[in-house]
Amino acid sequence: MLAGAGILLGVAAAPAQAAEVSYATECIPPAISGLPPVEGTSKVEVTAPAEAKVGDEVTITWKFVQGASKNPDILDLEKDTVKPTGTLKAAGAQTADIAMEGPRTNPPIPKNSDMKLSDMTGKLKLTTAGEVTLTPDTYNINVSKPLSTDTKCSPKETVKSAATIKVAAGGASSGGGTGGTPTVTPTVPTGSPSPTASASGSGGSDTGGSTGGGGQTDFTGKEVSVAYACKTPIGDKNATSPVQINAKKNGGSFDLTVQFKKSVMDSPADIPADSVKPSMEVALGGADKGTVHVEGPTNAKPIKSGDPIEIPDLTGTYKPGANGESTLAPGVLTVQALGTTTTCTPEKAEVSLTLDTAEQASGASGGGSSGGGTTTSGGTSSSGGLAETGAESHSALKALGLVAGTVVLLGGAIFTFLPHRRTR
Incomplete structure (x- = not known):
């Protein structure tokens, strides 16, 4: 009987698959940071059911697995201040842009330490029988304190699909998956430019305005x-x-x-x-x-x-x-x-x-x-x-634009880095 139950369970539960893909990425820091675009390599792991049926709503996860990511030696990030979001492309039998989102949950991230980003998940309602491929696309990292800033990242090359779901015709049943996270992998310059003067004036003379005297007030x-x-x-x-x-x-x-x-x-x-x-x-x-x-x-x-x-x-x-x-x-x-x-x-x-x-x-x-x-x-x-x-x-x-002291720092702080990559 136990053996039979095991067989039934094996038939009923579609196995989850986790596949990894790497691709060149360009990340645009917040305008306030004054930093140039940063290029690096993202390694993304996508987890999704290997098989499902038309009518299923499956849960998909996105996780960056690139190692040695660091918060620059600029600013300590507080607990629960970092939130990742992104877009996963579905193609093949069905096309869709799948919104991925992770919760704003992270431990405190000290300067010069590994970035800690939450797992991102998204859902896809399957509508057509056939093979549906899943490919990572753009993603964003938001830091909420001391000011809300965004770093926007996008592929700089054609990205290979990270997972494929075989969709069978038939009734609806729920699919499943696990959670995942994004992590940016570029390098950022150690110094962050802050706002500077747009131009200089001519300077003043040695004497100023009105001289006090008499009844003048x-x-x-x-x-x-x-x-x-x-x-x-x-x-x-x-x-x-x-x-x-x-x-x-x-x-x-x-x-x-x-x-x-x-x-x-x-x-x-x-x-x-x-x-x-x-x-x-x-x-x-x-x-x-x-x-x-x-x-x-x-x-x-x-x-x-x-x-x-x-x-x-x-x-x-x-x-x-x-x-x-x-x-x-x-x-x-x-x-x-x-x-x-x-x-x-x-x-x-x-x-x-x-x-x-x-x-x-x-x-x-x-x-x-x-x-x-x-x-x-x-x-x-x-x-x-x-x-x-x-x-x-x-x-x-x-x-x-003083927030120079703090906000500009955020421009570097919201990246994760690869130590030996050069900036563009």
């Missing part, structure tokens, strides 16, 4: 083009931006407003609210010395991909520490974004505003604190050795 600085050397989590970058410093007299002090005069760039990805905060140390010169801290609020609303990234006005209070003409120039700019910090230092002092100042108790003059701002020792001398970047008039501080 509002002072408008001139717009100066500031060349910055930026230290980002992914390396040193150059950027240039037009900046203007204005002041309003408040007793013996001045309320400062620092403005970036143009939208620095369009957002290359969705940016959550309260995730980007800029600040600056305005450099003092002339009669006075030191710096004045000014800062702006975080972005109150999410910024959608493609929308302009506006740098808010930076504000603070300048309490003079000396009598005479004191100059104000854009100084060190700091932007904190999604847990990263980018610091940009001017190549040289570009004076935007000159004020007649009267020394105040605990004023600047090289140290101390004043009102809402903080002063530190230092002058207005050149601080850097960085050439300007370009010559167009509409220059922009693209380093402030």
Whole structure:
């Protein structure tokens, strides 16, 4: 009886088959990463029933089996942040594009460690008797944090079928299969370019806008083009931006407003609210010395991909520490974004505003604190050795697409790699 049952079971259950195919693949990183297309080889294992009947809905799995995949030494990926999807081509007796999807389940993936991607599965309703071949096609890897980004991968050669289902005419019964995953196998360059300045401005002169005096209370600085050397989590970058410093007299002090005069760039990805905060140390010169801290609020609303990234006005209070003409120039700019910090230092002092100042108790003059701002020792001398970047008039501080620190890193982090493959 047991032997008979075994025979019956063997007839009723269509055996699953698992077949592997390899093919050249090109993967396009997120635009925000600045990375070029990456070429590598994908090895995919497809599992499906060897036999089934017309009317069956069979489950098919897709799994990449290429070994030695790594998360680059750039960014740790959190638990359950990586999700693969793809398309499997059915051809032969029946043609169809089969949507494949894996759950967003992965362990934490440290930098410079193997990528861990979930299995992808899909279903196909069989409609025609004959042989149906299954061939891997395009696939996508999505990383959800700190921002949602996609890497899109497609074959660069004709791909051989990975499995074949023999479909018999007859009644409907359910077919089965197992789950599978995709893994990308290209190599990515170790350095990820971040946004850079589109052009450089001409720079400012040694004298700025209105000079305070008499009964005047509002002072408008001139717009100066500031060349910055930026230290980002992914390396040193150059950027240039037009900046203007204005002041309003408040007793013996001045309320400062620092403005970036143009939208620095369009957002290359969705940016959550309260995730980007800029600040600056305005450099003092002339009669006075030191710096004045000014800062702006975080972005109150999410910024959608493609929308302009506006740098808010930076504000603070300048309490003079000396009598005479004191100059104000854009100084060190700091932007904190999604847990990263980018610091940009001017190549040289570009004076935007000159004020007649009267020394105040605990004023600047090289140290101390004043009102809402903080002063530190230092002058207005050149601080850097960085050439300007370009010559167009509409220059922009693209380093402030700052998500540079985090988002650009994602461009490399969502790949799996083959260690000795070269990029295109």
